[in-house]
Amino acid sequence: MSKGIQIRFQTPLEHFALDVDISIPATGVTVLFGPSGCGKTTLLRCIAGLHKAEQAQLSINDHIWQEPGFYLPAYKRKVGYVFQEPSLFPHLNVTKNLLFGQRHSKKTSQLSLEEVSQLLGISHLLQRMPDKLSGGEKQRIAIGRALLSDPEILLMDEPLSALDFSTKAEIIPYLEQLHERLSIPIIYVTHALSEVKSMAEHIVLLEKGKVTAQGPLKEMLLDLTAPLARFSNAGSLLDAVVSDYDTHYDLTEFSVDGGTVTVPGAVGPIGTTKRIHLSANHISLTRTPADDSTIVNILPVTILEIEQASTAQCNVRLQLGEHNQILARITRRSKDILALKVGNKVFAQIKGVSLVKL
Amino acid sequence: MLDAILLTLKLATLTTFILLIVGIPLAWWLARSRGLVKDMVATLVSMPLVLPPTVLGFYLLISLGPDSPLGNLLTSLFGGPLTFTFSGLVIGSVIFSLPFMVQPLRNTFESIGTRPLEVAATLRASPLNTFFSVVLPLSRHGLLTGSIMSFVHTLGEFGVVLMIGGNIPGETKVLSIAIYDYVESLEWAQAHLIAGSMLCFSFIVILSMTLLERNSRKGSGA
Numbered sequence: 215m216s217k218g219i220q221i222r223f224q225t226p227l228e229h230f231a232l233d234v235d236i237s238i239p240a241t242g243v244t245v246l247f248g249p250s251g252c253g254k255t256t257l258l259r260c261i262a263g264l265h266k267a268e269q270a271q272l273s274i275n276d277h278i279w280q281e282p283g284f285y286l287p288a289y290k291r292k293v294g295y296v297f298q299e300p301s302l303f304p305h306l307n308v309t310k311n312l313l314f315g316q317r318h319s320k321k322t323s324q325l326s327l328e329e330v331s332q333l334l335g336i337s338h339l340l341q342r343m344p345d346k347l348s349g350g351e352k353q354r355i356a357i358g359r360a361l362l363s364d365p366e367i368l369l370m371d372e373p374l375s376a377l378d379f380s381t382k383a384e385i386i387p388y389l390e391q392l393h394e395r396l397s398i399p400i401i402y403v404t405h406a407l408s409e410v411k412s413m414a415e416h417i418v419l420l421e422k423g424k425v426t427a428q429g430p431l432k433e434m435l436l437d438l439t440a441p442l443a444r445f446s447n448a449g450s451l452l453d454a455v456v457s458d459y460d461t462h463y464d465l466t467e468f469s470v471d472g473g474t475v476t477v478p479g480a481v482g483p484i485g486t487t488k489r490i491h492l493s494a495n496h497i498s499l500t501r502t503p504a505d506d507s508t509i510v511n512i513l514p515v516t517i518l519e520i521e522q523a524s525t526a527q528c529n530v531r532l533q534l535g536e537h538n539q540i541l542a543r544i545t546r547r548s549k550d551i552l553a554l555k556v557g558n559k560v561f562a563q564i565k566g567v568s569l570v571k572l
Numbered sequence: 573m574l575d576a577i578l579l580t581l582k583l584a585t586l587t588t589f590i591l592l593i594v595g596i597p598l599a600w601w602l603a604r605s606r607g608l609v610k611d612m613v614a615t616l617v618s619m620p621l622v623l624p625p626t627v628l629g630f631y632l633l634i635s636l637g638p639d640s641p642l643g644n645l646l647t648s649l650f651g652g653p654l655t656f657t658f659s660g661l662v663i664g665s666v667i668f669s670l671p672f673m674v675q676p677l678r679n680t681f682e683s684i685g686t687r688p689l690e691v692a693a694t695l696r697a698s699p700l701n702t703f704f705s706v707v708l709p710l711s712r713h714g715l716l717t718g719s720i721m722s723f724v725h726t727l728g729e730f731g732v733v734l735m736i737g738g739n740i741p742g743e744t745k746v747l748s749i750a751i752y753d754y755v756e757s758l759e760w761a762q763a764h765l766i767a768g769s770m771l772c773f774s775f776i777v778i779l780s781m782t783l784l785e786r787n788s789r790k791g792s793g794a
Binding site for chain 2: 262263264287288289290291292293294295297299301303304305314315318359360363
């Protein structure tokens with residue numbers, strides 16, 4: 215027995231069987247990713263004990279929750295569960311909703327009501343009834359309620375999917391703060407990877423009840439044989455440090471291992487680390503560095519791998535600096551015209567860098 | 573007449589109280605389970621709605637009487653036969669008004685769905701705890717409707733009472749029987765008084781229930 219989360223479930227679903235055997239880290243955010251109806255919600259429900267899997271082996275750190283002949287009922291599992299809909303108790307005000315779990319766990323949680331309300335920006339709502347709250351406020355309270363039950367693991371089932379775009383944008387910063395503040399592992403189910411690119415460390419891809427790939431997100435994004443590299447919005451993540459800000463043109467310069475990247479706007483004080491996402495579709499390759507292009511982000515790279523992504527396009531994995539790798543998507547024709555080969559030194563022109571950690 | 577009024581109120585109150593105790597677990601079970609057994613029990617519970625009260629009263633009379641095994645058991649438990657006693661009347665009323673308590677409760681329990689129960693479970697509330705801290709508070713409307721309907725329905729019952737209770741002043745002579753008595757002896761004024769009062773009372777109770785429900789619905793935003 216050790217730190218870590220061991221998950222093995224086999225149970226029939228409506229059209230296929232859920233058959234999962236994975237172990238994930240006991241810290242950080244693990245994203246459970248897959249198309250609708252692939253069994254990710256059921257997997258989460260199995261972990262929480264809301265769905266009884268036929269064959270199961272489940273342990274969280276040193277605690278066994280389920281194994282052949284043993285089933286810890288849901289209410290004895292130390293989970294925090296955030297459902298797709300906030301599902302607040304309509305007969306209780308915000309404070310009583312928040313403290314519902316604490317009341318029944320007979321133990322005060324590591325986080326206090328004040329801390330959680332501050333973290334989620336809900337301090338001014340404590341006396342309200344749920345029907346007097348907006349959708350985003352409700353979901354924030356549902357998250358706070360789960361946290362206050364002193365969980366050993368936080369399970370989030372597409373917590374943003376029922377919200378409109380602007381409400382999502384309102385909640386994501388709170389989630390990011392939360393993830394920095396919490397020491398417990400989070401399993402986050404989603405079919406929209408963009409929601410969690412800033413937080414996710416580990417990713418599990420699920421399709422028709424089976425795990426098709428899993429591993430650290432950064433590596434998975436760069437694995438050309440794995441499904442993520444075939445997505446239309448494939449890309450890579452880099453850790454970047456703010457190195458300069460041009461007040462005249464309102465541009466921020468990041469330094470990354472292997473060069474500098476400029477993005478519009480003021481991003482943060484010099485010296486802060488951000489996670490940036492480079493979309494593969496927005497990276498083109500040239501043999502010589504263009505000096506008459508409007509593209510300012512041009513970095514020297516070495517081709518590590520070329521893999522066909524579709525009939526027309528291929529993905530190119532590139533070495534940037536000592537430790538970074540990025541992904542470019544180019545047409546097969548360009549590849550042939552430029553006669554690109556593994557080992558070639560080329561220049562990557564990057565149009566469009568998105569920040570994922572604000 | 574005061575005797576009859578007090579007796580009727582006592583019967584209705586006691587019946588409602590017992591129905592709450594019996595009806596809540598029964599309605600919960602009906603709302604949460606599946607299968608033929610459940611359907612059969614649900615049918616049995618609804619039978620008093622369609623059967624003539626005299627049929628119910630007839631079987632109650634037989635089964636509560638000293639000649640039946642059940643009646644025998646109850647006789648030894650209560651120290652005498654239950655037919656033509658207040659206790660017998662309570663048993664009859666409970667059975668007769670059962671659907672009026674169970675139906676609204678079952679509907680409410682079903683409308684709550686499984687989500688609040690799951691949420692409570694992930695927040696460490698045991699099933700019993702969940703029932704008291706989530707299910708019952710969310711079932712206020714059903715509890716209120718069921719209680720009032722059972723109460724009012726018990727006030728108005730006649731057939732069952734006549735069959736198993738008879739007409740013993742202070743023991744089994746409730747208002748509906750009293751009206752019958754007055755009419756038989758042609759005391760129209762007295763009959764009018766009771767009948768009219770009961771009419772008004774039922775009207776007021778059901779109207780206030782409707783208003784109350786609308787208000788609390790507005791209040792909780794449900």
